[in-house]
Amino acid sequence: MSDIMQFGPSKALTFGIELELQILNRRDCDLARGADDLLRVIAAGKSTSDIKPEITESMIEVATGIHERYADALAELRAIRETVVTAADRLNLLIAGGGAHPFQHWSERKIFDQPRFKQISALYGYLAKQFTIFGQHVHIGCADGDSAMYLLHAMGRYIPHFIALAGSSPYQQGVDTAYDSSRLNSVYAFPLSGRAPVVERWADFVAFFEKMKAAKVVESMKDFYWDIRPKPEYGTIEVRVFDTPLTVERAAVLAAYVQALARRLLIDRPVTVDDDLYLTYTYNRFQACRFGLDGLMIDPHSHEHVPIHEDIEATCRMLAVDAMELQSTEALNQVALWARERISDARWMRERYAETESLADLMWKQSQYWRAGS
Amino acid sequence: MNPADFPFIPAWPPAVTPLAWVALLLLLAIVAGEATRRWLRVSRVIGYLLVGAALGPHAAGVLDTNTVLTLRVFMDIAVGLLLFELGQRVDLGWLRRNPWLLVTSVFEAMLTMIAVYAVMRLLGVAVVTAAAAGVLAMATSPAVVVTLVKDLRAQGQVTERVMLFTALNTTYAVIGLAVIFGWFHAENARSPIMIVTHPMYLIIGSLLLAGLLAAGMILLLRLFGRSPAFQFAITVSIVLLTVAAASSLGVLLPLTLLLLGMLARLFDRERHFVSLRFGQSAMLFVVLLFALAGTSLEFRGWSNALPMALGFIAARYIGKLVPLLLLAKVSSLTPRKASLVQLGLTPMSGLALLMLSDLSEQAPALVQEIAASMYLAITILAFAGPIALQFALRRAGETAEDAK
Numbered sequence: 164m165s166d167i168m169q170f171g172p173s174k175a176l177t178f179g180i181e182l183e184l185q186i187l188n189r190r191d192c193d194l195a196r197g198a199d200d201l202l203r204v205i206a207a208g209k210s211t212s213d214i215k216p217e218i219t220e221s222m223i224e225v226a227t228g229i230h231e232r233y234a235d236a237l238a239e240l241r242a243i244r245e246t247v248v249t250a251a252d253r254l255n256l257l258i259a260g261g262g263a264h265p266f267q268h269w270s271e272r273k274i275f276d277q278p279r280f281k282q283i284s285a286l287y288g289y290l291a292k293q294f295t296i297f298g299q300h301v302h303i304g305c306a307d308g309d310s311a312m313y314l315l316h317a318m319g320r321y322i323p324h325f326i327a328l329a330g331s332s333p334y335q336q337g338v339d340t341a342y343d344s345s346r347l348n349s350v351y352a353f354p355l356s357g358r359a360p361v362v363e364r365w366a367d368f369v370a371f372f373e374k375m376k377a378a379k380v381v382e383s384m385k386d387f388y389w390d391i392r393p394k395p396e397y398g399t400i401e402v403r404v405f406d407t408p409l410t411v412e413r414a415a416v417l418a419a420y421v422q423a424l425a426r427r428l429l430i431d432r433p434v435t436v437d438d439d440l441y442l443t444y445t446y447n448r449f450q451a452c453r454f455g456l457d458g459l460m461i462d463p464h465s466h467e468h469v470p471i472h473e474d475i476e477a478t479c480r481m482l483a484v485d486a487m488e489l490q491s492t493e494a495l496n497q498v499a500l501w502a503r504e505r506i507s508d509a510r511w512m513r514e515r516y517a518e519t520e521s522l523a524d525l526m527w528k529q530s531q532y533w534r535a536g537s
Numbered sequence: 538m539n540p541a542d543f544p545f546i547p548a549w550p551p552a553v554t555p556l557a558w559v560a561l562l563l564l565l566a567i568v569a570g571e572a573t574r575r576w577l578r579v580s581r582v583i584g585y586l587l588v589g590a591a592l593g594p595h596a597a598g599v600l601d602t603n604t605v606l607t608l609r610v611f612m613d614i615a616v617g618l619l620l621f622e623l624g625q626r627v628d629l630g631w632l633r634r635n636p637w638l639l640v641t642s643v644f645e646a647m648l649t650m651i652a653v654y655a656v657m658r659l660l661g662v663a664v665v666t667a668a669a670a671g672v673l674a675m676a677t678s679p680a681v682v683v684t685l686v687k688d689l690r691a692q693g694q695v696t697e698r699v700m701l702f703t704a705l706n707t708t709y710a711v712i713g714l715a716v717i718f719g720w721f722h723a724e725n726a727r728s729p730i731m732i733v734t735h736p737m738y739l740i741i742g743s744l745l746l747a748g749l750l751a752a753g754m755i756l757l758l759r760l761f762g763r764s765p766a767f768q769f770a771i772t773v774s775i776v777l778l779t780v781a782a783a784s785s786l787g788v789l790l791p792l793t794l795l796l797l798g799m800l801a802r803l804f805d806r807e808r809h810f811v812s813l814r815f816g817q818s819a820m821l822f823v824v825l826l827f828a829l830a831g832t833s834l835e836f837r838g839w840s841n842a843l844p845m846a847l848g849f850i851a852a853r854y855i856g857k858l859v860p861l862l863l864l865a866k867v868s869s870l871t872p873r874k875a876s877l878v879q880l881g882l883t884p885m886s887g888l889a890l891l892m893l894s895d896l897s898e899q900a901p902a903l904v905q906e907i908a909a910s911m912y913l914a915i916t917i918l919a920f921a922g923p924i925a926l927q928f929a930l931r932r933a934g935e936t937a938e939d940a941k
Contacts, residue, residue, distance in 0.1 A: 188692065188697075190810075196692055196693050197693065197694070200693070200870075203869075203871065207869075250869075252635070255697055273934075519807075521763045524808055
C-alpha cells in the first residue's frame with residue numbers, strides 16, 4: 164500500500180470547513196481577477212487561518228482549523244470573514260458567497276498560475292473554466308479507515324438534505340436555471356464525479372484506488388470529484404455537495420448538522436452498506452438540486468416518498484441528543500426552522516432579484532449580506 | 538456634347554462635404570488602426586493618430602485647419618463620452634477605504650508639477666509659464682486610458698489604479714489650469730476681481746453644472762428602471778447635453794464631464810449603474826477623436842524644441858515614478874505592479890492639446906516660448922503613451938488575451 168493511502172486517524176467527530184468564495188469588482192459586480200493581489204494583502208496581515216488560491220483568478224478558498232465545537236468554528240469563520248473583507252476593501256473588491264456567479268462569462272476567466280490548475284485546464288478545456296463554481300466542504304474526523312468508509316456510505320442517504328439546505332446557485336449565465344443548486348450540474352459533467360464505490364473496509368477501498376491508479380485513470384484522490392470522498396492524509400471524510408452559503412453563519416450551522424448526523428450514524432450504525440443503498444441516490448440528488456427543500460426523496464428500502472423538508476425535520480428530532488452532547492443545539496434548531504419555513508439561500512436570491520430584476524444588483528446585495536452576516 | 542444638356546451632373550471635382558470628410562477619415566483611420574494592431578502589435582490608437590497626422594495641416598494638408606474645426610463637434614462628443622465613462626468607473630469610496638491612494642495621487646500630481654516646473658525654470662522659462670507646463674504634465678490622457686482598457690478588456694489592480702489616478706490627475710490639472718488663468722490676469726495687471734472670479738467661475742460653475750445634470754440623470758434612471766438599452770440612451774443624451782451646456786456657459790468641459798461621471802456614481806444610492814453597459818457604441822467617435830487629435834500633432838521644428846521636450850518628459854516620468862514606488866507598500870501593491878501603474882500613466886494626448894490651445898488663447902505671449910516644445914512632447918507621448926500603457930497592462934497579466 165502506498166503511503167499516501169495510509170489512513171491517518173484523527174479524533175472522531177472533529178470537523179473543519181472549507182469555503183470557496185467569489186471575488187467581484189465593485190463597478191458591475193462581475194467576477195474580478197484579483198486572487199493573487201488579495202492573497203498577498205492577506206498574507207501581509209496577521210491572520211493565521213488557511214487562505215489559498217483556487218482554480219481561477221476570481222476565487223479564493225478559506226479553511227478553518229480542526230474544531231470540536233460549533234461555536235468555535237463559527238468564531239473562526241467570522242474572523243476569516245473579517246480578514247478577507249478588510250483586504251478586499253483595500254483593493255476595491257467585493258467578496259460574496261453563493262454557489263455560482265449569475266452572469267459571468269466563463270471564457271473571460273483566467274486560470275490561476277499554478278501547475279496543478281494549468282494541468283486541469285489543459286485536460287478538461289472549457290469545463291475547467293466553467294468550473295468557476297463555489298462550494299463548501301465539510302471534513303469529519305474518523306478514528307480509522309473502516310469507520311470512515313462506513314460513515315461515507317451511511318451519509319449518502321442524507322446528501323439531499325445537504326444539497327437542499329445549501330442550494331445557492333439558482334442563476335447561471337444570466338438566467339434562472341430553475342434549479343436551487345445549478346452548481347452541482349457543473350460538477351456532474353466531470354467523468355470522475357458521482358459517488359465512491361460500495362466497499363465498507365478501508366483495505367478494499369485502497370485496492371480499488373490502486374486498480375484505478377494502475378489503469379492510469381487517476382493519479383491521486385484529488386482526481387475524484389465525488390459527493391463524499393475520504394481524505395486519508397487528514398483522517399477525514401469530506402462532504403462536498405454544499406454550495407457556498409451566502410453567510411458564514413449558515414456555513415457553520417451546516418457543518419454542525421453534519422457533525423451531529425455523523426455522531427448518530429456512528430453510534431447506531433443503522434445502515435447496511437450494499438448496492439441497494441444507492442438505488443434512489445441520483446434521483447434524490449436531482450430532486451434536491453432542482454426543487455431544494457420542496458423536493459421529494461425516496462427511501463431506497465421502504466420506497467416511501469417524503470418531502471425533503473419533512474425528512475430534515477424528522478432527522479433534527481432524531482439528532483436532539485447528539486446536538487446537546489456536541490453543544491450545537493442552537494445550530495440544530497436553526498436547521499429545523501429552515502426546513503419548516505423553507506428558508507433557503509436560493510429563495511433569498513430569487514426574492515432579491517425580483518426587487519430590481521438586475522443580476523448585478525443581486526450580486527451587490529449578496530456581497531453586502533456576506534459582509535453583514537447571519 | 539453640351540454640358541447644359543446634363544444639368545444633373547455636378548461640376549468636377551464634386552464638393553467634399555464635412556460628412557464626406559468624416560466618412561473618409563473614419564475609413565482610413567479604422568484600416569490604419571487594424572494594420573498597426575496586426576502588424577506592429579501596438580494599439581489601434583497609434584494608427585488613428587498616424588492617419589490624422591499624415592492628412593493634417595502640418596503634413597499633407599488634405600485636412601486644413603478649417604475643416605478640422607467643422608469636425609470639432611465629433612471630438613467633443615467623443616471626449617464627452619470617454620471622460621464621463623472614466624468618471625463613472627472611478628469609485629471615490631475606494632479613497633476612503635484605502636486613504637493611501639489619495640495620498641499617492643496628490644503626491645504623484647504635485648511632484649510631477651514641481652519636477653517639470655524646476656526643469657522649465659532651469660531652461661530659463663518664465664515663472665507662470667513654467668507653472669503652466671507643470672500643470673499640463675500632471676494629467677494622463679483619459680481618452681487613451683479608457684479606450685485601451687476597453688479595447689484590451691483589461692481588469693485588475695493595475696488597470697483600476699491607472700483609471701483612478703488618471704481621473705484624479707486630470708481633475709487636478711484642469712483645476713490647476715483655471716488657477717493659472719487667474720495668475721495670467723495678475724501678470725497682465727487686469728482687475729484684481731477678475732484674478733479671483735475667473736477661476737472661481739470656471740471651477741464652481743463646472744461643479745454646479747455637473748451636480749445638477751448628475752442629479753437629473755439619476756432621477757431619470759430611477760423613474761424609468763433598469764433596462765440596459767434605456768439606461769445607455771439616457772446616459773448618452775445627458776452627456777451630450779453636458780457637452781453643449783459646458784461650452785455655452787464657458788465652464789471647464791473636461792472637469793464638468795469627469796465630475797458628472799463621478800457625482801452620478803456617488804449619487805447612485807440604488808446602484809442603477811451596476812447594470813449600465815457602456816459597450817463599444819462610442820467607438821466611431823473615439824476613432825474620429827484620435828484621428829482629429831492627430832491633425833494637431835507637430836512634426837516640424839524638432840531640433841530646437843527637442844531639448845526642452847525631453848526635459849519635460851523626463852521630469853514628468855520621475856515625478857510620477859517616485860511617489861508610486863514610495864507609497865506602493867502602504868497602498869497594498871507590489872513595487873513591480875506600482876511601476877507598471879506608473880508606466881500606464883504615461884499617455885498624453887487630446888486633452889493636453891486642448892489645454893495647451895486654451896492657454897494659447899488666454900495668454901498667447903506667455904505660452905509662446907514653450908509652445909513648440911510642448912507640442913513636440915505631447916506628440917512623443919501621444920505615441921509612446923499607448924505603447925507604454927499596453928505594455929504595462931500585458932505585463933500585469935490583466936488583459937483579456939491573458940485569460941486564454
